[in-house]
Amino acid sequence: MPQDLGGALAEVRALLLDPGLARAVAAGRRRGTAPAVVRAELRPVALKAGPRLQIVTDDGARPHTRNVSFGPEADAAVDALLAEPFGNWHVETATTTLQVRVTKRGEAQLHRAPAPHPGVRPQPDHRTTAGDGATAGAGATAGADSAPVAPVNGHDRVREHLLDPDDPFFAAIGASAAKRRQVDAFLRALAATLPADLTGPLRVVDLGCGNAYLTFAAHRYLTGRGVAVEVVGVDVREDQRRRNTALAEQLGCADQVRFVAGTILDATVDPAPDLVLALHACDTATDEALARAVRWEARWVLAAPCCHHDLAAQLRANPAPTPYEPLVRHGILRERFADVLTDALRAALLRLHGYRVEVVEFVDSRHTPRNLLLRARRTGAAPTDQHRAEYAGLVEQWQVTPCLKTLFDRPAGGSDATR
Structure with missing residues (x-):
């Protein structure tokens, strides 16, 4: 059943800033609106300077990558993305997958499922990790010293189903x-x-x-x-x-x-x-x-x-x-x-x-x-x-x-x- 959009986005926010985040994608647009970017993807990465939240946005011409420190900087970046009128959010964590679709009436349609790959290595609590605020410039890639936080064995197995059989x-x-x-x-x-x-x-x-x-x-x-x-x-x-x-x-x-x-x-x-x-x-x-x-x-x-x-x-x-x-x-x-x-x-x-x-x-x-x-x-x-x-x-x-x-x-x- 449709739910309040504000409450749904608050749930998305909590997952985006959760230590167990694996990956999130925002795309599409709500009726009669146009987000500043056509797509945004978020994931945790491990840099030499410490863990960061990598945000890759695409304006339709080229991707732009930023690596932001967990804490106030990541909070602000996530809030800015949630304020954009995206039509869909897809969030995967160590334990769950959440899909949010905004309906024509501006309500939220939610679908929850277990994580497709159990056994993702828990991430350190980013909110207690000091960061240096380093970012990659617009259009830059994460670089040789950047990599996604590694999963444990089994995380990169092919998913048994592309669509949850319990959908x-x-x-x-x-x-x-x-x-x-x-x-x-x-x-x-x-x-x-x-x-x-x-x-x-x-x-x-x-x-x-x-x-x-x-x-x-x-x-x-x-x-x-x-x-x-x-x-x-x-x-x-x-x-x-x-x-x-x-x-x-x-x-x-x-x-x-x-x-x-x-x-x-x-x-x-x-x-x-x-x-x-x-x-x-x-x-x-x-x-x-x-x-x-x-x-x-x-x-x-x-x-x-x-x-x-x-x-x-x-x-x-x-x-x-x-x-x-x-x-x-x-x-x-x-x-x-x-x-x-x-x-x-x-x-x-x-x-x-x-x-x-x-x-x-x-x-x-x-x-x-x-x-x-x-x-x-x-x-x-x-x-x-x-x-x-x-x-x-x-x-x-x-x-x-x-x-x-x-x-x-x-x-x-x-x-x-x-x-």
Whole structure:
């Protein structure tokens, strides 16, 4: 439930100045405001002169680093940051993780969880340590004699989950254990796709969102990283839109997560997104999601295809080229080959439209047989003659017409669906 913002920020302040602080990030902005910096990161460091609180702020042009003494100097620096109208705070200590998001109404939505890495070495009580007030100049780095206070063994292990399995949103959407594993795997792919220093604003669209477990997970994860994000979920069913909108209200994120009813190709999404997600859109719905992402010139695309009936039907209708008839003679082999050929052609077409594409496994096949992920990043690079020849050779040899190619060939109109 929303809480008083002043009380929430007082809790953040106490954690920022606590000896057990591991790391904190402030980012995003409150409605109708603009902080003096787009992002701030705080962490304790050990210098030759003694322990300091390192504060790295980014004004959008370059980072600025300061190392302030614990005591009145750190208190003042923290108070100044808390006075900025950041939309999100993420604080990790030796024992807990606290996320604070400021709602549209100026209230605080809090989420607490145990520390992701138990066993952080307790820090000395900084309030009793004398400091010399030394700081690094604007734009300077901490230097060779600066290092984060070292954790004990185990602190730098990879987190088992990118999103807390006990996060209330999982219960709200009724996600099963299998769905939670898919969410975690998808978020790992998302983390590997986006720049590590991304702060936003980031516009995300989840096409064919269904019950929106991916939509909410993406929002939860990105805001936890300190990214200012706006998320839109698209589904053809109006009842899903109403249900998901109510969930967003329940979870306190309706000002950042909204839902629209409509088809993947025609739903109104404005402005165009930076990141397009499509998880298990059935058959040619994946092609529609990819086509729309390219029309939008989205910077990143993550699509996990589902069934592949369209090309399988074309393979049944046409004779296989010599000597590949055994690949499609048996129904089960033809279906599996259709999966491979469909996604290979999708990757080739995306490459022809200025995207760098990776085809990876995003979750173990024990959890879902539909475990392939197309991960694309827009580069704007023109296709080479070899790229064109590879694609043309595949479609000519197998006598198929990919749905994605048909969608690309449609003339662009004035609607949002074809921008």
